[in-house]
Amino acid sequence: HQDILQPITTNYAPWTHQPVCTEHLDAIDSPLCVYTNATFSNGRGISIFTTPQIAEEVAELLPLQDPAILASHGVNPDEGPWHVRELPGKGMGVLAKHDLHRGDRITAYTPCLLAHMENVLSTPEREKFWRIAIDQLPCHSKEHYLSLATIYGDPSVVNQDVVKANAFEMQLGGQMHLAVFPETSRMNHACSPNAQYYLEPSLLAHFVHAARDISKDEEITISYAPPMQPHRARQHYLLDAFHFTCTCSRCRNGKASDMALEEIDNLQSSLGDWSADSTASVKNAEALIRKYKEEGLDAFLDTAYGHAALTYNAVGSVRGTEKYAKLAAEAVTFKYGPSAAELDMWRELESKPQRHSSWRRRKSIG
Numbered sequence: 001h002q003d004i005l006q007p008i009t010t011n012y013a014p015w016t017h018q019p020v021c022t023e024h025l026d027a028i029d030s031p032l033c034v035y036t037n038a039t040f041s042n043g044r045g046i047s048i049f050t051t052p053q054i055a056e057e058v059a060e061l062l063p064l065q066d067p068a069i070l071a072s073h074g075v076n077p078d079e080g081p082w083h084v085r086e087l088p089g090k091g092m093g094v095l096a097k098h099d100l101h102r103g104d105r106i107t108a109y110t111p112c113l114l115a116h117m118e119n120v121l122s123t124p125e126r127e128k129f130w131r132i133a134i135d136q137l138p139c140h141s142k143e144h145y146l147s148l149a150t151i152y153g154d155p156s157v158v159n160q161d162v163v164k165a166n167a168f169e170m171q172l173g174g175q176m177h178l179a180v181f182p183e184t185s186r187m188n189h190a191c192s193p194n195a196q197y198y199l200e201p202s203l204l205a206h207f208v209h210a211a212r213d214i215s216k217d218e219e220i221t222i223s224y225a226p227p228m229q230p231h232r233a234r235q236h237y238l239l240d241a242f243h244f245t246c247t248c249s250r251c252r253n254g255k256a257s258d259m260a261l262e263e264i265d266n267l268q269s270s271l272g273d274w275s276a277d278s279t280a281s282v283k284n285a286e287a288l289i290r291k292y293k294e295e296g297l298d299a300f301l302d303t304a305y306g307h308a309a310l311t312y313n314a315v316g317s318v319r320g321t322e323k324y325a326k327l328a329a330e331a332v333t334f335k336y337g338p339s340a341a342e343l344d345m346w347r348e349l350e351s352k353p354q355r356h357s358s359w360r361r362r363k364s365i366g
């Protein structure tokens with residue numbers, strides 16, 4: 001009975017349970033196994049359904065090697081500047097506990113489930129393994145997971161249903177995985193969201209920051225759908241993937257929002273045209289930023305700020321370049337995280353505008 005009484009052993013370290021595996025799957029040339037660390041991050045726990053090779057890579061990541069690393073990055077706090085409430089027509093939602101400023105961190109959490117994206121297993125087979133993954137989590141995490149929203153409401157596939165309604169995609173070991181972050185899962189969608197998220201796979205974490213100022217008791221929203229797609233395409237995507245009809249401000253005025261997108265598109269084409277007869281101008285760059293803000297697209301301003309930085313540099317304005325390269329870097333950080341590849345370029349442009357290939361390239365245009 002010793003084994004039964006002590007199911008948690010160190011034999012599989014850092015995993016606390018013996019991995020449970022499928023047979024070899026030819027399509028991915030590997031089995032997939034459930035790996036659980038039930039003590040992860042002060043007993044929050046984490047279960048990963050992935051290949052043995054990727055599990056080895058994950059086991060080497062800092063959060064599994066050094067228990068203090070997540071806390072030092074402010075990940076998995078006990079509480080944050082938000083609370084959950086029932087909202088008319090949306091189920092639960094997340095509201096701001098107090099006023100928030102653009103750039104403030106809202107949530108930072110690790111997932112309780114990470115599952116390799118595949119279409120090899122049958123639905124019942126996948127459910128069997130994902131159920132083991134969730135069952136092996138500490139009680140409070142399992143309960144939290146099973147309390148989340150579902151799409152179909154079919155209890156026989158509840159573990160997949162929760163993933164369908166709540167998962168984000170996270171790249172691990174070169175393969176896409178689905179990740180469920182229970183706290184962040186309560187955030188609803190808006191096509192003009194006031195918050196922006198990014199994933200940091202090296203920390204196994206998901207971060208959300210305010211994309212503009214948010215008032216106390218205002219709902220905190222993120223975008224589930226590509227925000228620059230036309231109204232019909234966004235609606236279609238949300239209905240198909242999440243089974244709801246979006247009634248956000250941009251969707252209530254679908255025609256106006258499509259016209260604004262067209263204007264944005266035209267301005268971006270003009271600013272991206274480096275030929276001699278380009279209509280690019282700093283006036284157009286400023287108009288583009290205004291248009292993004294009017295549409296509530298603050299979370300996606302990196303593109304507009306980037307155009308502005310290059311346009312100001314192209315007419316030899318160091319001040320304009322510095323201002324917008326800095327804002328572009330900041331917007332990129334909110335959207336892709338502090339290790340985003342584009343950051344170096346904007347920082348370089350901000351510190352040495354004259355060295356950039358765009359310097360005075362349109363010196364005749366004002």
Ligand SMILES: C[S@@+](CC[C@H](N)C(=O)[O-])C[C@H]1O[C@@H](n2cnc3c(N)ncnc32)[C@H](O)[C@@H]1O
Pocket residue numbers: 089090091092093148149150151165166185186187188189190242243244245246247248
């Ligand atoms: C990730 S969950 C968001 C939290 C969810 N409202 C809850 O009660 O847990 C996704 C589900 O929330 C609902 N939802 C999200 N955004 C919505 C919106 N803008 N309008 C209506 N329902 C929404 C949909 O049912 C969707 O499938």
